[in-house]
Structure formats: structure tokens, C-alpha cells
Amino acid sequence: MSQYKNILVAIDLSEDTTPILRRGLAIAHPGNAELHLIHVIEPLSFAYGGDIPMDFSGIQEEIHQQASQQMLRLANAHNVDAQHQHIVLGKPEVEIHTKAEELEADLIVVGSHGRHGLALLMGSTANGVLHGASCDMLAVRVGQDK
Numbered sequence: 438m439s440q441y442k443n444i445l446v447a448i449d450l451s452e453d454t455t456p457i458l459r460r461g462l463a464i465a466h467p468g469n470a471e472l473h474l475i476h477v478i479e480p481l482s483f484a485y486g487g488d489i490p491m492d493f494s495g496i497q498e499e500i501h502q503q504a505s506q507q508m509l510r511l512a513n514a515h516n517v518d519a520q521h522q523h524i525v526l527g528k529p530e531v532e533i534h535t536k537a538e539e540l541e542a543d544l545i546v547v548g549s550h551g552r553h554g555l556a557l558l559m560g561s562t563a564n565g566v567l568h569g570a571s572c573d574m575l576a577v578r579v580g581q582d583k
């Protein structure tokens with residue numbers, strides 16, 4: 438039986454997502470742990486807001502729809518129901534922490550790339566989630582360097 442009761446799997450919807458989700462499912466399913474998925478959409482205004490006087494709402498809506506469809510496909514393929522799928526707007530690290538607290542998650546699962554050079558110095562989402570996480574965290578190695 439899984440030691441965990443509430444597992445939050447953070448997914449960026451890239452090609453690395455399936456192995457990360459499968460790792461979460463493998464931990465959740467020997468017992469009766471709940472498994473939630475979260476995908477965070479960063480508002481375009483965070484990146485361009487002050488600099489480009491433009492209305493991003495149409496593009497933002499399109500991004501949201503695409504993400505919802507991808508999340509649904511993935512969730513259906515792995516039997517994750519609608520109540521366990523979360524798409525939120527914001528900064529990934531912040532929103533993952535907020536959702537983990539809201540759900541009383543006891544494990545957060547993220548992907549982690551082996552990084553070198555500048556990318557290593559700049560940090561990663563996995564690092565950001567680890568700092569300040571109030572529960573266990575599993576970083577699943579993904580990508581070419583794993």
C-alpha cells in the first residue's frame with residue numbers, strides 16, 4: 438500500500454509528461470492514494486505586459502483551450518477524472534505550492550532535467566518547487582541527459 442494519500446503531479450505537457458505521470462501512478466496505485474494533475478499557464482502579460490501595449494486575451498484563451506485538450510487526452514488515457522485535473526494561471530512554482538497546500542498533498546512529483554552551464558545557474562522549476570515545499574517531493578529524471 439502506498440504511504441502517500443494525496444499525490445500532486447506537475448506536468449508541463451511536453452513529451453516528458455507521460456513518464457512523470459506513470460511514476461506518480463505507480464506510487465499511487467498500490468494503495469488508494471488520490472492522484473491530481475496540475476498544469477500552470479504563465480500569463481503572457483507576465484512576460485510582455487509592460488513592454489508591448491497589446492491585448493493578449495485571445496491568444497491566452499487559445500493557449501488555455503489547447504492545454505485543456507492535452508490535459509484531457511492524457512487524463513483519459515490514464516483514468517484520471519475531471520475532479521483531479523487542474524489548470525491554473527500563474528507562476529508554476531507558486532501555483533504548484535498553492536495547489537499542494539489546498540489539496541493537502543503529501544507528495545509532489547515533477548520532472549527534472551540534468552542541467553549544465555547557464556541552465557544550471559538559472560535553476561529550474563523542479564528547484565523552485567523544492568524550495569518551500571511543505572511535503573515530500575519526487576524529481577523524476579527526464580530528457581536526453583537522464
Ligand code: AMP
Nearest residue numbers: 447448449476477529547548561562563
Ligand atoms: P523545467 O524546469 O521547466 O524543465 O520543468 C521541470 C518540471 O517542472 C516539469 O517536468 C514539470 O514537472 C514541472 N513544470 C514545469 N513547467 C510546468 C508548468 N507550466 N505546469 C506544471 N508543471 C510544470
